[in-house]
Amino acid sequence: MSVVRITTLSKSISNLFKSLVSPLALNSFFVLLITLNISAQDVDIAKGKSLYNANCASCHKLNKKLIGPALKGVSAKYDKEWLYAWIKNSAAMIKAGDEQAIAIYEEYNKVAMNAFPQLSNEDIDNILAYTDYVPEPVATSTTVSGAQSSTGEPSLANDIILGLLIVVLLVLVTMLYLVTKTLTSIAEKNGIKIDQPKSEPFSIWKAFIKNQFLIFSSVVLLLLSSAYFAYGYMMQIGVDQGYMPVQPIHYSHKIHSGANQIECQYCHSSARVSKHSGIPSLNVCMNCHENIAEYNGEEDLEKGYTKEFYTNEIKKLYKAVGWNEETQSYTGDTEPVKWVRIHNLPDFVYFNHAQHVSVAGVDCNKCHGPVEEMEILYQYSSLTMGWCIDCHRDSNVKVKDNEYYTKIHEELSKKYGVEELTIAQMGGLECGKCHY
Template identity: 65%
Template sequence: MKEGKYRDQLAKVLGFSLLLILFFSQSVIAQEDAAVEQSDITEVTEGSGAGDAVKGKTLFNQNCAACHALDRKMTGPALANVESRLADDEGLDKAWLYAWIKNSPGMIKSGDAYANKIYNEYNQAAMTAFPTLSDADIDDILAYTAAPVAAPAAAATVVTDAGSDAKSSGISNELILGALALVFALLVFMLFSVNKTLKRVMASNGIDVEKEFGNRTPIWKAFAKNQFLVLVTSILLLLTAGYFAYGWMMQVGVDQGYQPIQPIHYSHKIHAGDNKIECKYCHSSARVSKTSGIPSLNVCMNCHKSIYEYKGNPEGPSREDLANGYTNEFYTGEIKKLYKAVGWDEENQKYTGESQPIEWIRIHNLPDFAYFNHSQHVSVAGLECQTCHGPVEEMEIMYQYSSLTMGWCVNCHRETNVKVEGNEYYEKIHAELSKKYGVENLTAAQMGGLECGKCHY
C-alpha cells in the first residue's frame, strides 16, 4: 500500500512541475508578444489635419526618406512639422507645398523666392519632382510629418526593455532555471523515498535484501572472465578509435563553420535578406576578378549617408534577435562606427577627411597552392553565390558554410552541368565530345576539370 501511495505522490509532483514549467514559459511568451504588439501600436501616431499619418509614413519611406528625416538635416532639410513651420515663418500655404513637391525645378525656374533660397542653401541640387503624387498623397505625408517624432523612439524603448535579459518582465531565465532545479530535486527525493519503501516492504515479507542481491558476481568480473567478449570488445574499441582519429586528422585545415566577430557588425540577413541587396553590388569584383574583394566603405556610404539609424523590420523584431541583443539601438550604434571609420560628419553632412582603417577578419581563405577564380564561376559558369557560400541572406553573422576541401570541389566539377548555351567555346567542346563519346551533358570534369594543373600550378 505504501508503495502505491508513493507512486501517487510522485505522479502528483511530476504533474505539478510540468504545470509550473508551462506557466512560466507561457508568461514569458505572452509578455514578449505584448511588448512587440505595443511597439506596433505606438510606432505611428496620427497627426493633425485631413491626411492619414499611417499611409503617410509608407509614402514618406518610399519617396522622401532617401534625402529627408523628420528630426534632422540630411541631404535635404528636416521635415517635422514642415507645413506649420512654412506657414508661420514664411507665410507659405499648402498650395505652395503641392507645387513644390510635384515640380520643384519649375518652381526654381519661375523665380520663386523661397524655392531659390532652398536651392542655394543645399548646394544648388534641385529636389526630385514627384508629379505622380496626388494632393491626397501629399496630405498623408504632411500628416505623418506633423505627428510627434518621439513616438517611434518610445516604441523602440519598449521592445528593447522587453528583450534585455527580461529585466522588466518580472520573469527571468534564472527563475525558470530555479524552478527546473526544484523539480529535479523533488524527483531525486521521491526516488530515494520509493527505494527505501520497497526495501521496507521486502523486509516485512521476510526477504533478505543483502542475501538476495549481495552474493551476485559483479558484471565487470563476469565480463573479464569471458576471453571471447574481451577480444571482440578490444577489436571494436581499436577500430572505433582509428575511425575517429582519421576523421579528426582529415579536419586539419578545414574551417567549415568558422564565424569570427567583425569589428563592425554587418548583418547579411538585413542587407541581402530583408532589403534584397544583390551580393555583387557590394562584392562587384567577383564578376571580373579572381577574388570577390572587400567592399570599400564608400559603397556602404552610398546608402548610409541617408540611412543613419535602424528602424527595424516592419513586422517587428523576433524573439531570437531580442535574446541576442540585436535591437534597433544596437544596429544604429554600428552605423555610427561606420561614420567614425569613414570620417563622416552627420551634423554638417560632409566628410572630415579623418578616416580610420577597419581590420576586417577574413572568413574564406584557400591555401596558397589552390587556384580559384571567382569570375570564371560567377560570370562564365553563372553560379549563384549561395552555391558555395550557403544561404547568406539568412545569416546574421557570416560564417563559412561549405568545407571548401578538394573533394568538395571535385564532386562539384563532376556533378554540375556546364551552361553551353550562348557560349561558342563550350558549344564547340560539347559538339566534339558528343560526336566522339556521345556526351549529352557537359561537365567541368569532362573538359579536364579534374586535372591537377587546373587548380594547382
C-alpha cells in the same frame, strides 16, 4: 427669511457661473469657426503625406537635415507665397536674385532643388499641413513597453521555475542520503551486517582474461574504432566548415540580403569580373546608409538584437568612413574596418569567382549556402578538394551561347558519346587546372 437668502445666493452663483462660462463659449465658437475655415480650404494631411513621400522625401526628412533642410515647421519660417514660388521653380528665383533663395542655395552647397511645376498651390498647402502636423503622443510608447515586458516575462518565469526545480532536486537528494544513513545506523545498532557484493565483477574480469578469443576480438574492435576516430579527426584538420568569427561591425546578411533582397553582387561586385569576390569598400555601404541612419525593422530581443543595437552598428560604419551626421558631410577622418575573412582557400589552390559566377552561372547559394538567412555569416561548405571534385564530376558545362566552347564541345561529345559534357570530361579534374 432664510428662503429669500437662499434664492439670492443661488442667483449670485448663477451670475458668477455665466460670467465665467461666456468667454469660454465664445472661444469655442471661434475655434469652431477656424476649423470650419480650414476645412473649407481642404487641407488634407493624408494627401499631403502621400505627396510628400512621392516628391519631397528623396531629399528631405521631417526632423533631420538630409540633402535639403528638415521640413518640420517650414511654413513658420517662410512666407507662404514665397514657398509656392520656391517649390515650383527654385532655380528661377535664384537667377532673379531673391536674397532668401540665394541664402538657402549657398547654405546647402549649391545643390539645386528640383522644380515641381506639377504641384498646385493646394497640393503645396497639403504638403505644408503634413510637415506642420504633430501627431498626438498616442499610447504607442506604453504599448511598446508593454510588449517588451510581456516578451521579457517568460524568460524570467522560466529561470524561476528552473531554480525551484533545482532546489527541489537538491532537497530530495539530501533527504535520500539522510534516510539511508539513518537506516544503516539503525541496522548496525540492531546487529545486522550489510553485505556488499564485492567479488562478482572481479570474477567476470578473470573469466574474460582466460578467454583468448574474447581478448582477440575486443583488441581488434578497439583498434578499428580508434582508427575510425583517428581518421575522422585527421580529416577535419584544415577544414573550417561552420567557421563563424565575430566581425568588427555586426553586419546582418539576413537583413540586407534576406529582408531587403539586395543582390549579392550589389556589394560583392568584383565576383562578376575578377578572381575575388571582394569585400565591399565602405562607399558602397554609404550608397544606402547616407539615408538610412537608424534601424526600424524587426528585432530579436532574446539575442539582444534591438533597434538600438543595429543603429549603433550603423554609427560604427559612420565612424569608420568619417561621415558627420550633423553636417551631412565627410570629415576625411577614416579608419579601416578589420573584417575577418571566413572563406579562405589554401594558397596552393587557384579559384576564380568570375569563371564560376559569370561564365558557368553558378548561383552564389550553391557554395555559400542560405546566406540570406544568416544573421551572422558562417562557412557553409567544407571547401575541401573532394567537395570541388564532386561538383566538377556532376555538373554539366553551360555550352549554350558560349562560342568559346562550341568546337571543343562537339569534338569531346563525339569522343565520349554523350550529349552533355561534365566539367570533368572537359579536363576539370586535371591537377594543373587548380594547382600550379
